[in-house]
Amino acid sequence: MKTTYIGAVQSGDHDGEQVTLKGWVKRSRGNNNLRFIVLRDSTGTIQCVVKRDAVGDDAFTALSEALIESSLELVGEVKVDERAQGGHEIGVSSGQVIGGVNPERPFPITESAMTSADGGETEFLLDHRHLYLRTSRMTTMLQIRSSVFGAIHGYFRDLDFVEYQAPNFVAGAVEGGSTLFEVPYFGKKAYLTQSWQLYAEAAMPALERLYTIAPSFRAEKSRTRRHLTEFWHAEMELAWATNDEIMSHGEGVVRRIAKTLLDERSDELASLDRDLDLVARYADNPYPRMRYDEAVETLQGMGIDIEWGQDLDYSKEKVLTADFDVPHFLTHYPKVAKPFYHRVDPEDDAYVLCHDLLAPEGYGEIIGGGERTWSEEEILARIDEENVPREPYQFYIDTRAYGGVPHGGFGLGVDRVVSWLSGADHIREVIPFPRDSRRVTP
RNA sequence: GCCGAUUUAGCUUAGCUGGUGGAGCGUGGGACUGUUAAUCCCAAGGUCGUGGGUUCGAGCCCCACAAUCGGCGCCA
Numbered sequence: 001m002k003t004t005y006i007g008a009v010q011s012g013d014h015d016g017e018q019v020t021l022k023g024w025v026k027r028s029r030g031n032n033n034l035r036f037i038v039l040r041d042s043t044g045t046i047q048c049v050v051k052r053d054a055v056g057d058d059a060f061t062a063l064s065e066a067l068i069e070s071s072l073e074l075v076g077e078v079k080v081d082e083r084a085q086g087g088h089e090i091g092v093s094s095g096q097v098i099g100g101v102n103p104e105r106p107f108p109i110t111e112s113a114m115t116s117a118d119g120g121e122t123e124f125l126l127d128h129r130h131l132y133l134r135t136s137r138m139t140t141m142l143q144i145r146s147s148v149f150g151a152i153h154g155y156f157r158d159l160d161f162v163e164y165q166a167p168n169f170v171a172g173a174v175e176g177g178s179t180l181f182e183v184p185y186f187g188k189k190a191y192l193t194q195s196w197q198l199y200a201e202a203a204m205p206a207l208e209r210l211y212t213i214a215p216s217f218r219a220e221k222s223r224t225r226r227h228l229t230e231f232w233h234a235e236m237e238l239a240w241a242t243n244d245e246i247m248s249h250g251e252g253v254v255r256r257i258a259k260t261l262l263d264e265r266s267d268e269l270a271s272l273d274r275d276l277d278l279v280a281r282y283a284d285n286p287y288p289r290m291r292y293d294e295a296v297e298t299l300q301g302m303g304i305d306i307e308w309g310q311d312l313d314y315s316k317e318k319v320l321t322a323d324f325d326v327p328h329f330l331t332h333y334p335k336v337a338k339p340f341y342h343r344v345d346p347e348d349d350a351y352v353l354c355h356d357l358l359a360p361e362g363y364g365e366i367i368g369g370g371e372r373t374w375s376e377e378e379i380l381a382r383i384d385e386e387n388v389p390r391e392p393y394q395f396y397i398d399t400r401a402y403g404g405v406p407h408g409g410f411g412l413g414v415d416r417v418v419s420w421l422s423g424a425d426h427i428r429e430v431i432p433f434p435r436d437s438r439r440v441t442p
Numbered sequence: 443g444c445c446g447a448u449u450u451a452g453c454u455u456a457g458c459u460g461g462u463g464g465a466g467c468g469u470g471g472g473a474c475u476g477u478u479a480a481u482c483c484c485a486a487g488g489u490c491g492u493g494g495g496u497u498c499g500a501g502c503c504c505c506a507c508a509a510u511c512g513g514c515g516c517c518a
Contacts, residue, residue, distance in 0.1 A: 027478085027479075029477055029478080029479095029480050029481095030474095030475090030476090030477070030480090031473080031474050031475065031476095031477090032473085032474075032475085033474095033475050034474095034475045034476070034477080035477090036476075036477050036478080036480085038478085047477085047478080049476080049477090051475080052475090053475095067468095067469085068468090081476095083476065083477080083478080084476095084477095084478085085478065103469060103470070104469080105452090106452080106468060106469060107468090108452065108453070108468090109453085110452085110453050110454080110467055110468050111453090111454090111467060111468085111479055112453050112454040112455085112466070112467045112468080113452095113453050113454070113467090113468095114453095121511095122453095122454090122510095122511085123509085123510050123511075124452095124453065124454095126510095179516075179517080195518090216518075218516085218517070218518085220515095220516055220517065221443070221515095221516090222514090222515080222516065222517075223511090223512075223513075223514085224512090224513075224514080224515095224516095224517095225512090225513095226517085226518080227516085227517075227518085228518095231518065232518095233518065234518095235518095311516090311517095313514085313515070313516080313517095314514080314515085314516090314517090315514075315515095356518095364517095364518090365517070365518065366518065367518075368517080368518060410518095411518060412518070413517090413518030414518085415518085416518060417518090438509090438510080
């Protein structure tokens with residue numbers, strides 16, 4: 001294994017010491033007697049100075065011929081030097097190529113491919129995703145992503161939620177059936193899960209507080225910067241909870257994520273030109289709550305063509321959130337716009353007790369949740385009312401027959417949150433191997 | 443599914459009113475003892491997405507198809 005990381009060297013932890021560095025060539029330039037190799041590892045980059053006099057002819061030739069992304073092991077002294085980026089460089093005394101690169105097949109991700117992408121994603125970069133991952137932009141995104149996942153786990157575990165796993169092969173839909181991925185299953189049909197929710201509700205009477213982070217699959221032919229067919233879904237379910245209490249947790253976990261990124265990934269966010277003041281605003285301020293009716297009135301006041309009872313599509317969301325400086329909850333949607341598992345508002349049965357959390361800056365919906373229809377009579381009535389077949393949901397109905405209690409939960413689109421908080425142009429930028437309706441490779 | 447756009451070297455692209463396709467990066471060769479996306483000189487690398495059509499002549503005009511990108515519906 002290796003014991004010295006470039007980040008530590010650049011931090012000044014090894015000044016004057018003899019170190020062994022292991023990494024990959026990011027850039028290389030020089031002449032017949034002197035060569036500058038910018039070495040990269042997972043923690044940073046550093047300039048390594050190779051002199052023919054110091055390492056001998058054979059090593060000098062081998063190191064000089066190492067193309068971009070060759071892996072090297074270099075031994076040398078750490079020197080403080082203002083001429084080097086980062087303020088430190090390595091005076092190489094010996095070194096070798098560990099894994100070379102064939103000049104006939106040089107590393108395909110060139111400077112031109114990177115700069116023209118400019119945050120967007122070209123077909124070429126998507127086709128070479130396995131190699132694009134090691135560029136600084138993708139590495140940074142993956143580090144930010146890791147902190148987001150960690151923050152979600154931290155939020156729920158601090159509150160004694162139990163992490164709980166649902167199956168990924170399922171027999172029925174949560175959302176509309178048209179977006180299910182069908183898979184052959186020993187002569188029968190199965191589907192890839194769209195949500196952990198129905199199976200979480202089965203465990204709710206056992207665990208009371210539960211959460212997960214798991215992939216969900218939706219066969220939507222959506223071609224937008226907010227959609228993937230396979231996305232990471234953070235979901236929670238809480239017994240005895242009201243819509244307001246569920247929203248408080250939604251706000252809590254999103255603010256925790258923003259705070260964690262400021263604590264752990266400020267440098268990475270800054271390297272992506274993300275405005276840290278914006279992220280701080282999302283961490284420090286409460287998220288207002290607005291009823292659906294108020295949103296519709298606001299939109300109508302702006303001259304937008306919308307009728308009561310319509311769901312709010314992205315074009316409406318975009319207009320509505322344009323003036324928001326923090327995420328806003330939208331609550332109490334009309335019953336006709338939502339599926340059967342949303343609980344009808346006892347105070348007015350035209351509405352359901354639900355909420356969406358809309359992120360600002362045009363990123364749109366990041367959370368959907370609410371109270372569940374919890375009594376057996378009501379769930380049967382709602383299923384029949386929407387002409388949903390009872391049979392695939394019998395296990396779900398059963399859970400209401402034995403001591404049903406008020407409860408609720410939400411689902412958070414983790415990739416969408418990463419995309420929003422990192423300021424990405426496209427959700428594809430924040431997941432290592434994005435899947436959409438036209439791409440399952442590499 | 444609908445709407446719009448794009449397709450020229452490994453990558454990124456220029457290409458005029460239709461008249462023998464240029465460049466940068468990368469790769470190979472050469473020069474240079476402190477470079478910062480090093481610089482300078484040289485070389486190789488193209489059936490211009492595919493198939494038709496118009497024309498004396500098509501990268502450019504027309505038709506079809508394909509792939510890709512962007513947007514929308516749907517949603518997290």
